[in-house]
Amino acid sequence: MSRAVLDAQLDHLRLEARIGGYEAANTTAAAFDGVYRSIARLIGASPDEIALVENATTAWNLAFHSIELHEGDVILTTEAEYASNYIAYLMASERRGARVRVVPSDADGQLDVAALEEAIDERTRLISITHVPTNGGLVNPAEEVGAVARAAGVPFLLDACQSVGQLELDVDRLRCDFLTATGRKYLRGPRGTGLLYVRSTMLDRVAPPLLDLHGAEWVASDRYEPRRDARRYENWEFNHAAVLGLGVAVDEALARGIPAIEDRVTGLGASLRAGLTDAGFTTYDTGRRRCGIVTVAVPGLDAGNVRDRLFDQGINVSVTTPASTRLDAERRDLPDLLRLSPHYFNTEDELDAAVAALGALGS
Numbered sequence: 517m518s519r520a521v522l523d524a525q526l527d528h529l530r531l532e533a534r535i536g537g538y539e540a541a542n543t544t545a546a547a548f549d550g551v552y553r554s555i556a557r558l559i560g561a562s563p564d565e566i567a568l569v570e571n572a573t574t575a576w577n578l579a580f581h582s583i584e585l586h587e588g589d590v591i592l593t594t595e596a597e598y599a600s601n602y603i604a605y606l607m608a609s610e611r612r613g614a615r616v617r618v619v620p621s622d623a624d625g626q627l628d629v630a631a632l633e634e635a636i637d638e639r640t641r642l643i644s645i646t647h648v649p650t651n652g653g654l655v656n657p658a659e660e661v662g663a664v665a666r667a668a669g670v671p672f673l674l675d676a677c678q679s680v681g682q683l684e685l686d687v688d689r690l691r692c693d694f695l696t697a698t699g700r701k702y703l704r705g706p707r708g709t710g711l712l713y714v715r716s717t718m719l720d721r722v723a724p725p726l727l728d729l730h731g732a733e734w735v736a737s738d739r740y741e742p743r744r745d746a747r748r749y750e751n752w753e754f755n756h757a758a759v760l761g762l763g764v765a766v767d768e769a770l771a772r773g774i775p776a777i778e779d780r781v782t783g784l785g786a787s788l789r790a791g792l793t794d795a796g797f798t799t800y801d802t803g804r805r806r807c808g809i810v811t812v813a814v815p816g817l818d819a820g821n822v823r824d825r826l827f828d829q830g831i832n833v834s835v836t837t838p839a840s841t842r843l844d845a846e847r848r849d850l851p852d853l854l855r856l857s858p859h860y861f862n863t864e865d866e867l868d869a870a871v872a873a874l875g876a877l878g879s
């Protein structure tokens with residue numbers, strides 16, 4: 517997080533402590549509304565198509581569980597699908613008899629759009645894919661998928677958790693009906709923030725899986741009316757400080773310019789991959805189009821141990837295990853991988869230092 521993102525949260529927490537939680541919310545109501553406008557600008561949506569929740573997983577589940585699925589209905593997805601999403605597909609098949617069909621990847625490792633087109637039939641109820649998988653730098657061809665989904669009249673749910681903030685996203689070009697994302701990754705926002713985009717035309721076609729007194733109004737003893745906008749997907753209670761921090765993070769990304777961020781992050785990702793390859797490591801990122809996420813293994817060493825030893829040297833990396841993307845991991849026989857995710861503030865020198873540190877551990 518930047519200093520300004522941190523300060524926005526601390527200021528709000530101090531205000532809550534000083535004058536009270538509801539009172540602080542009243543005082544900052546305009547800034548709070550501004551967060552919806554900023555997020556809408558970020559992804560080319562309208563503010564009333566945005567709902568804010570506590571993480572990307574909740575946003576995704578709210579979208580997924582608003583699609584009614586019955587015995588024999590089919591969900592089409594990718595090989596590099598994220599574990600939590602796939603668990604939801606398996607639950608839908610256990611509970612409702614829906615079937616999940618995995619669209620194969622093409623020779624480059626991205627979702628095969630022609631195979632997707634062929635897989636659609638009258639039982640297809642949802643196309644649901646991850647844009648940038650959790651285990652690598654692949655960017656799935658989401659715009660092409662959106663075009664296929666729109667032509668077939670099938671709802672399209674895009675998990676953009678790892679693309680928001682690093683890649684340009686425009687919901688009209690993507691033609692997605694739902695898009696879900698987190699604040700805590702490339703947006704550099706606070707933890708515990710997630711955003712859900714719901715296309716306005718979907719609001720009358722599907723219902724949120726749960727509604728509280730914020731998402732709906734109890735208008736008569738036997739009747740409720742959902743809100744008109746996407747905020748029907750929200751709960752009444754919020755971490756206001758986190759939302760205000762997220763707004764600042766989004767404004768910072770917009771001020772810097774997403775195309776410039778994308779250029780820089782993608783460039784750093786490519787030069788890190790090249791540096792690792794030159795140093796004798798194997799990287800595992802597939803796809804015609806790649807982004808800032810870089811995955812690598814250090815043969816003979818436990819990935820968690822390498823992560824911890826790098827942390828001791830001031831280098832933060834994470835570990836992605838086969839269970840996070842089981843289909844792709846099994847197909848490619850992937851080990852636990854180190855995940856390096858440079859952002860625009862990283863320097864080429866820092867990338868060189870990371871490669872050198874890995875080289876020293878690996879030798």
Ligand SMILES: Cc1ncc(COP(=O)(O)O)c(C=O)c1O
Pocket residue numbers: 571572573574598646648649650675677678698699700710
């Ligand atoms: C592709 C993908 N989707 C969703 C999530 C979940 O995000 P969150 O933990 O913020 O709910 C992650 C987190 O790693 C992810 O990589």
